[in-house]
Amino acid sequence: MFRKIMKWELSNITRFPILEIFVFLLVFNVFSLITGAGGGSSGTLQSWNTIATKVSENFLRESVSYSIQVFLPLGLFASIFASLSFAYEMEKGTTKLYLSHPIDRTTLFTAKVFSLFLVLFSVIIYSVLLRTFFFDPSLFNYILTNDRILQLLLICFLNVLFVLSITVFISVLTKNTAFSFVGSFFIIYVLTLIRSNYVPPRFFFTLNDHLNKGLYISDLGVPLISVLLLLFSYYLFKRGEFP
Amino acid sequence: MIDVKNIEKSFRDIKALKDLSFTVEKGITGLIGPNGAGKSTTIKIILGLIHPNKGEVKLFGKKFSSKSLKDIGVLHEKCTFPTNKKGIEYLKYMASLKNVSEKEIHETAELCGICHALERKIRGYSAGMIQRLGLVDALLGYPKLVILDEPTSNLDPLARIEFLKLIQQFYQDYNVSFLISTHILPELEKVCDSVIILNEGELLECGKIKNLIKKYFREEYIVYPIINIKGGKIKERNGVMIVEVENKKEFLDSVNRNYVELLYKKDPNLEDIFIEVLKCSEK
Numbered sequence: 001m002f003r004k005i006m007k008w009e010l011s012n013i014t015r016f017p018i019l020e021i022f023v024f025l026l027v028f029n030v031f032s033l034i035t036g037a038g039g040g041s042s043g044t045l046q047s048w049n050t051i052a053t054k055v056s057e058n059f060l061r062e063s064v065s066y067s068i069q070v071f072l073p074l075g076l077f078a079s080i081f082a083s084l085s086f087a088y089e090m091e092k093g094t095t096k097l098y099l100s101h102p103i104d105r106t107t108l109f110t111a112k113v114f115s116l117f118l119v120l121f122s123v124i125i126y127s128v129l130l131r132t133f134f135f136d137p138s139l140f141n142y143i144l145t146n147d148r149i150l151q152l153l154l155i156c157f158l159n160v161l162f163v164l165s166i167t168v169f170i171s172v173l174t175k176n177t178a179f180s181f182v183g184s185f186f187i188i189y190v191l192t193l194i195r196s197n198y199v200p201p202r203f204f205f206t207l208n209d210h211l212n213k214g215l216y217i218s219d220l221g222v223p224l225i226s227v228l229l230l231l232f233s234y235y236l237f238k239r240g241e242f243p
Numbered sequence: 244m245i246d247v248k249n250i251e252k253s254f255r256d257i258k259a260l261k262d263l264s265f266t267v268e269k270g271i272t273g274l275i276g277p278n279g280a281g282k283s284t285t286i287k288i289i290l291g292l293i294h295p296n297k298g299e300v301k302l303f304g305k306k307f308s309s310k311s312l313k314d315i316g317v318l319h320e321k322c323t324f325p326t327n328k329k330g331i332e333y334l335k336y337m338a339s340l341k342n343v344s345e346k347e348i349h350e351t352a353e354l355c356g357i358c359h360a361l362e363r364k365i366r367g368y369s370a371g372m373i374q375r376l377g378l379v380d381a382l383l384g385y386p387k388l389v390i391l392d393e394p395t396s397n398l399d400p401l402a403r404i405e406f407l408k409l410i411q412q413f414y415q416d417y418n419v420s421f422l423i424s425t426h427i428l429p430e431l432e433k434v435c436d437s438v439i440i441l442n443e444g445e446l447l448e449c450g451k452i453k454n455l456i457k458k459y460f461r462e463e464y465i466v467y468p469i470i471n472i473k474g475g476k477i478k479e480r481n482g483v484m485i486v487e488v489e490n491k492k493e494f495l496d497s498v499n500r501n502y503v504e505l506l507y508k509k510d511p512n513l514e515d516i517f518i519e520v521l522k523c524s525e526k
Contacts, residue, residue, distance in 0.1 A: 001340065008336050015327045093322030100290050100317040101340055104309035242292040243284075 005103060005111040013081055013119050021077055025127045028073060065208075066131045068159065070124060071201035075163050075188030078120055079181050082167035085112050086237075087180035090172075096242040109237045113168060113230065120160045128156065151211050155204050158223055162200050163188060165229035172233045172240070198222075244269060244388050244420060245289055250298035252284055252444075259284045260295070260444040267388070267422050267439075271414055273431040274424040275517060276441035282424040283320060285441070286392050290317060303387070313341055316381030316389040316419075318374075320396065326366035330357065330376050333365065334383065343384040354409065355379045370397035378409070385417045392424045403427075407434050432513035440520050448520045452513065459519045460511045462488040466498065473497035480515070 089095045098108060167184040174180045191199055197206040203222050210219050245267035252260040260281045274282050287293040289300050291307045302311040324333060334348045352358040357375040360368065368376065374397045381389045391410075395403045411434050413419040425431050431438075438455065440448040448455060461475075463485045469477055474493030475486040488494045511519075 004336070004339050012325065012327070093319065094325060096292055096319065097322045097324065099292060099309075100312065100315075100319065101337055102309050102313040103340060239294070241287075241294060243287060 001103075002107055002111060005107055006115055009085070009111050009115040010118065013085060013115055016081060016084065018119070021123060022126060025070075025073070025123065026130060028070075028127075065205070066128055068155065068201045068204040068208075070127050071159060071163070071204075072188065072192055074120065074124055074159065075167075076185060077123060078116070078160075078163040078167040079184040079188065081116055081119060082164065082171045082184065083177050083180040085116055086168060086171035087175055088177040090175040090242065091177055093242075099242060105238050106234075109234050113164070116168070117160060117164055120164060121156065124156045124160055125153075128152065151208070154211070155208055158207070158226070159200070159204060161226045161230075162222055165226040165233070169229045169233045172236045175240075244303060245422070246301040246304070247285070247289070248299050248301070250285070250288060250295045250300065252281075252288065252293065252295050258444055260288070263298070263441075263444065263446050265439050265446055265449045267420075268437065269420045270437060271410065271421045271423065271435040273428075273435040273438040273513070274422060274441070275426075275428060275431065275438055275513075276447075277521075278426075279443070280441040281444040282441055283392055284444075286317075286390055286422075286424060289390065290315075313384075314387040316383065316386040318377040318381045318389070318391045318394055320393040320424075324365045324373060324376065327364065329362055329364055330368070331361040333376070334361070334379060337380055338383055341384045347384065348379070351382050352379045354412070355382070356405070371399065371402055374398055374406075378406070382413060382419065385413070385419055388420045388422065389413075390422045390424075393426070394423060395425065395427060395430060403430060410434050428513040428517060438513065438516070440517060442521060442524060445524075447524045448516075452516065455516050455520070456511055459516060459523070460487075462491065463511065464488065464494075471497060471501045 086095075089098075095108070099105065166187055167180075170184040170187070171180040174183060192201060194202075196202060198218060198221060200222055207219050207222075210216055247266070248264050250260050250263040251258070263281070263285065274285065276282050284293060288295050289302070289307075290312070291300075291309070300307055303314060305311060330352075331348070334352070335345065338345065338348050349358060349361075352361055355375045355378050357372060357379055360372055360376075365373070365376065374394065378391075378394070381391065395406055398406055407430060410421055410423070414421065414434075421435075423431060423435060432452075435452070437451050438448070439446065463478075463480075464475075465483060465485055466472065469484055469486070472486055472494070474490035474495075474497060475488040478485050478487050486494065
């Protein structure tokens with residue numbers, strides 16, 4: 001049952017302009033490499049790139065930094081996907097239609113979150129690999145076989161988890177496509193303006209450093225918040241009404 | 244099939260359902276009531292889409308679970324099908340959840356007259372086609388019970404007649420029971436044998452139409468001229484003078500004695516029952 005629903009949800013998400021998103025990320029990569037300014041006119045991205053350059057001891061660190069740099073574009077895609085997958089379907093009654101069939105809410109919620117996660121994770125991994133490819137194609141093989149690839153994957157994983165938890169939470173809470181999209185993206189944008197090492201996206205730089213030197217208890221904060229937000233979203237979805 | 248016990252539901256300070264209890268038996272049952280009576284809320288509670296403040300619903304003798312929806316088909320009044328998909332893609336997905344074969348999808352679609360449009364995207368469907376697609380979805384796998392919320396609201400008169408015939412056919416040939424919520428009583432009357440009448444979230448009546456007629460109506464005749472009529476009360480209903488018979492023998496005697504022409508016996512219809520029940524509840 002889960003597989004069938006997941007397959008359906010994935011086919012629903014891929015109706016969105018995934019190809020265009022990949023092209024956008026390609027342009028974002030090329031632009032960021034040419035200008036060396038973090039991929040755009042945004043001052044925030046520029047400063048991240050500066051930090052990224054400073055902290056990058058090698059291309060793997062560069063890749064990790066880049067995976068953090070895409071926080072804002074990732075937030076934008078996550079806001080679109082989650083709003084359309086959750087809020088739009090709840091608003092229009094499609095969720096009501098699904099739940100009138102032998103589909104239980106836990107399975108539907110999990111399938112939606114998993115498929116969103118899969119798509120967003122693919123987007124970020126694609127972007128990071130693309131970046132490596134443009135950076136130096138000869139490193140492409142090295143990055144895939146290096147031990148620290150796991151560190152890069154973990155940063156990407158937590159990045160996606162955090163962005164996803166915010167967007168899903170806002171979507172399930174508002175049940176309104178417009179509010180959900182604007183609200184989630186606004187929160188993600190505001191987060192990029194906060195200059196704290198404990199708030200994403202800067203938190204991921206800190207985490208990356210700590211992963212090399214030794215972890216602190218505070219490093220659990222963001223993953224914990226992500227999980228809690230997802231659990232709360234699940235509670236709202238499970239207990240919610242679909243009039 | 245459905246056992247609703249002491250259901251109460253409030254939306255903020257509005258009481259939508261007040262201590263509602265009824266059972267839906269095998270057959271075709273109508274759920275009727277004026278706007279805001281609580282029909283759709285009741286259906287949503289039955290389907291587990293809305294949680295009641297009090298009371299419980301049993302489906303086929305068991306407490307609600309998503310598994311019990313395998314034996315129930317639903318057509319909602321308002322909901323959006325995934326418009327980016329083709330009709331057949333949507334039906335195949337739903338059929339896979341109910342373990343229904345592809346052959347059965349085409350059979351049901353053929354019966355519902357939507358087979359020709361299944362390869363088209365749902366976004367290109369007319370309101371009537373969407374209604375038919377919803378009906379195919381509801382009837383997939385010939386469930387034990389199909390719940391239809393305002394099923395004929397988007398259909399033209401001819402399509403409505405076809406739709407009602409289809410409901411009867413599915414009941415007679417495939418033993419599918421129906422719970423139909425609608426405002427269009429003359430249509431409902433053609434197919435259903437029992438009704439549940441709601442008003443302002445309260446149950447006014449529930450039972451077989453025949454029994455309700457016996458309970459609320461006496462035999463009625465339209466006669467001409469209305470003079471010296473005995474054994475009955477003269478009443479006006481919908482602009483027509485009728486005689487409500489209290490003592491049939493006395494009434495027929497007076498008719499024969501006064502050369503009154505017995506025009507025809509007026510049988511109350513569902514609309515009359517509905518109005519009468521509402522009137523009685525107001526009293």
